[in-house]
Amino acid sequence: MTDRVFNVLFLCTHNSARSVMAESILNRIGGGRFRAFSAGSLPSGRINPQVKALLERLGYSLADARSKSWDEFASADAPAMDFVFTVCDNAAGEVCPVWPGVPMTAHWGFPDPSSAEGSPAELASFTAAVYAQIERRLRAFTALPFDTLDRMALKRRLGDMADGRDDAAPEDSR
Numbered sequence: 001m002t003d004r005v006f007n008v009l010f011l012c013t014h015n016s017a018r019s020v021m022a023e024s025i026l027n028r029i030g031g032g033r034f035r036a037f038s039a040g041s042l043p044s045g046r047i048n049p050q051v052k053a054l055l056e057r058l059g060y061s062l063a064d065a066r067s068k069s070w071d072e073f074a075s076a077d078a079p080a081m082d083f084v085f086t087v088c089d090n091a092a093g094e095v096c097p098v099w100p101g102v103p104m105t106a107h108w109g110f111p112d113p114s115s116a117e118g119s120p121a122e123l124a125s126f127t128a129a130v131y132a133q134i135e136r137r138l139r140a141f142t143a144l145p146f147d148t149l150d151r152m153a154l155k156r157r158l159g160d161m162a163d164g165r166d167d168a169a170p171e172d173s174r
Contacts, residue, residue: 004033004146005032005033005034005035006033006034006035006082006083006146007034007035007037007079007080007081007082007083007101007103008026008034008035008036008037008081008082008083008084008085009036009037009038009039009070009073009081009083009084009085009099009103010022010023010026010036010037010038010039010085010086010087011038011039011040011041011070011084011085011086011087011088012038012040012086012087012088013040013041013042013088014040014042014043014044014067014114015038015039015040015043015044015067015068015069015070016040016043016044016046016047016048016051016067016114017047017048017050017051017112017113017114017127017130018087018088018110018112018113018130018134019038019039019040019087019088020038020047020048020051020055020065020067021051021054021055021130021131021134022036022038022085022087022134022138023036023037023038023065024036024055024060024062024065025131025134025135025138026138026141026142028060029135029138029139029142030142031142033142034142035079037073037079037081038068039068039069039070039072039073040067040068040069040070041069041070043067043068043069044067045067046067047062047065047066047067048113048114048127050113050116050123050124050126050127051113051127051131053124054124054127054128054131058131070097071097073097073099074097074098074099074100075100076100078100079100080099080100080101080103081099081100081101081103082101082103082104083103083104083105083106083158084099084103084104084105085105085106085107085108086105086106086107086108086109087108087109087110087134088109088110088112104151104154104155104158106155106158106159106161106162107162108137108161108162109162110130110133110134111126111129111130111133112130113126113127113130137161140161141158141161144157
């Protein structure tokens with residue numbers, strides 16, 4: 001297993017729900033092998049209340065969490081990203097900045113907790129379901145054999161994950 005730490009940026013238009021969850025989850029489950037960040041093209045300036053409540057209930061520290069612009073990660077002095085994932089359909093269609101480090105990119109769309117409607121219990125349930133989808137995808141991502149996959153094979157695996165094939169078979173069994 002490689003000792004390298006991979007920088008991962010999650011993008012969503014408002015950086016208030018899905019990207020914040022992905023950042024939090026990967027920083028927790030990444031075993032020190034990943035350093036996650038999140039940002040948005042049009043940050044809302046706040047974390048979605050349902051997402052905040054869920055993450056706090058699950059024991060995440062949100063002391064440093066904030067909704068921020070992706071411009072913070074496009075400057076020359078920003079950390080070089082190894083991976084950039086869009087997690088909402090709007091951000092996937094936007095013209096992104098040029099990221100230092102020429103990261104590998106993929107679109108991993110998830111439903112938007114911010115657009116959900118219903119009772120507080122229904123909103124909490126919907127947000128928890130989206131959280132579970134993101135966590136499952138990130139667990140599959142962190143389990144990839146990064147030290148044995150070349151760039152093309154890794155890009156293909158990320159695409160498989162985007163297509164909902166999170167449990168894609170290892171390269172040698174395809």
